[in-house]
Amino acid sequence: MASGVDLGSNPDSQDPYERLGISADAGFEDVQRARESSLKAAGDDSQARAGIESAYDAVLMGRLRERQSGKISSAAVNASRIENQKVSTPASIQSNPPALLTRIRSLSLPKPSLNPSGFLPSFSMVQGQGLVVRLVAGGLGLLLLLAVPTAADLVLALATIGLVISQVKRGRRPLGSLGWSLALVALGLLVGATFSALLSPQIALPLSSVQLQALPAYLVLLAGSLLLL
Numbered sequence: 001m002a003s004g005v006d007l008g009s010n011p012d013s014q015d016p017y018e019r020l021g022i023s024a025d026a027g028f029e030d031v032q033r034a035r036e037s038s039l040k041a042a043g044d045d046s047q048a049r050a051g052i053e054s055a056y057d058a059v060l061m062g063r064l065r066e067r068q069s070g071k072i073s074s075a076a077v078n079a080s081r082i083e084n085q086k087v088s089t090p091a092s093i094q095s096n097p098p099a100l101l102t103r104i105r106s107l108s109l110p111k112p113s114l115n116p117s118g119f120l121p122s123f124s125m126v127q128g129q130g131l132v133v134r135l136v137a138g139g140l141g142l143l144l145l146l147a148v149p150t151a152a153d154l155v156l157a158l159a160t161i162g163l164v165i166s167q168v169k170r171g172r173r174p175l176g177s178l179g180w181s182l183a184l185v186a187l188g189l190l191v192g193a194t195f196s197a198l199l200s201p202q203i204a205l206p207l208s209s210v211q212l213q214a215l216p217a218y219l220v221l222l223a224g225s226l227l228l229l
Contacts, residue, residue, distance in 0.1 A: 019051065134162075
């Protein structure tokens with residue numbers, strides 16, 4: 001029997017093909033047209049429409065079982081392939097967007113933190129071995145600064161680096177540690193320059209002007225390494 005031949009629908013038949021009025025080897029397009037025409041002919045008869053939908057589902061399920069068991073012709077295979085593409089594609093289109101939207105909704109963007117504790121300094125005395133190391137290194141640096149005037153720049157540079165490392169080890173971020181270290185050395189140099197300018201030229205001091213300017217800055221850096229978090 002030719003594919004798609006209209007046999008005339010028989011709503012009372014138990015055979016889904018006869019109910020839709022198509023042959024058993026009808027292609028998917030023919031099955032679709034038969035379903036649409038049968039539904040149009042049924043009008044508002046809910047019972048008849050339910051029977052047509054049941055017959056349509058039975059035809060699709062029968063094609064699927066035949067393909068799985070290997071009992072299907074090449075023409076029916078092609079029809080079934082088209083059928084699956086047209087049936088499965090809307091289902092995937094309907095199911096994927098909600099899943100994608102669910103994933104998008106579940107994404108949580110990091111909220112910017114404006115916690116001032118990350119910028120403002122906090123103070124706590126170093127304990128244990130860290131305190132001993134800082135005091136020994138600080139004492140040696142102070143002796144070098146007082147004994148060798150030309151070593152003032154080197155001592156300040158090493159003290160600034162030591163303060164940065166001290167803060168990083170105590171939990172502050174590197175950029176913040178560098179910023180506070182530079183701020184402290186600048187403050188110390190300003191205090192030293194002011195102190196040196198206020199001294200009377202007639203007062204004889206065992207320290208040079210470079211040492212007088214560097215000494216407050218060094219002491220500020222040393223205090224920062226002991227207290228600054």
